[in-house]
Amino acid sequence: MDQAKLVDMVTEELMRRLGMRGGAPAGKPLLVAGEPGCCEAPPGVDVEYASRGAEPEWRDYSGVVVPCLSENQLVLASLGLKYGLESSVMVGALLAGVPVYVLKEGVSWRLAACCDTPLARHYAACEERLRSFGAKYVEAGELSGTLRGAAAANPSPLPASGGTADARGRKVLTERDLKDICQDAGSVLVDPRAVITPLGQDWLRLKKIAVRREGA
Numbered sequence: 001m002d003q004a005k006l007v008d009m010v011t012e013e014l015m016r017r018l019g020m021r022g023g024a025p026a027g028k029p030l031l032v033a034g035e036p037g038c039c040e041a042p043p044g045v046d047v048e049y050a051s052r053g054a055e056p057e058w059r060d061y062s063g064v065v066v067p068c069l070s071e072n073q074l075v076l077a078s079l080g081l082k083y084g085l086e087s088s089v090m091v092g093a094l095l096a097g098v099p100v101y102v103l104k105e106g107v108s109w110r111l112a113a114c115c116d117t118p119l120a121r122h123y124a125a126c127e128e129r130l131r132s133f134g135a136k137y138v139e140a141g142e143l144s145g146t147l148r149g150a151a152a153a154n155p156s157p158l159p160a161s162g163g164t165a166d167a168r169g170r171k172v173l174t175e176r177d178l179k180d181i182c183q184d185a186g187s188v189l190v191d192p193r194a195v196i197t198p199l200g201q202d203w204l205r206l207k208k209i210a211v212r213r214e215g216a
Contacts, residue, residue: 028062030147033089039067039103042144050089058096059213063147064089068106071123078126080133090135097201100135101143134198164189168214175199178209187212 029046032039041047050056050064066086069077073086082088093100104110109123127137138146165185167173173181173196182188187210190196196204196211204211 028060031056031061031064031089031093033064033066033086034068039065039106039140042147045144045147050085052085055092056089058093058098061093061098063099063101064093065143066090066100066102066106068108069102070108074107074109074123074126074130078129090130094133094135094198096195097134097198100130101146102130102135102137103140103143104137105140107137163187164212167194170194172197173200175203178203182207182209185209189214
């Protein structure tokens, strides 16, 4: 066996163990905020398309891709408001702690001839607010690499030792809530549709505390 094939085999096995094959965690597809064919899917990645009306089960997705973002949807999402497909998907995903990737080529206001205007600066400020919420702006050609990097940075943690903390009855769990509830716990039991904030999820990963949803 030559060295190149050996390297390919080792890389493939590492990606399988980390859940990185195809650029997304194994078993969880990406959700695209748009119609089928609106953007090119990363090679080997399972993709589903968001439909208007029904709220997605966010725990079933590894991330959200927004191929096109108009000015009004940008402003609405930056205010945390759901009105329209893109803003609804972005706000819902960010609230649930699911990564959001906006394709730079599809951001409408950036296609204007002159970006150095008061209105353009307003839209830029809206983008910064979305970034502060956790959204990432990437070029279409960089999406696969960004997804692989995210999977490598967030491998599935090993459960910590200890009992199970009971956080049922709470619709939203913040980092502070989890610190109070999960003292010396190895896992935490939450309601099926409970939302854990991004900082809360980061804290759980750091402490290697597994999340169990009632009925799952």
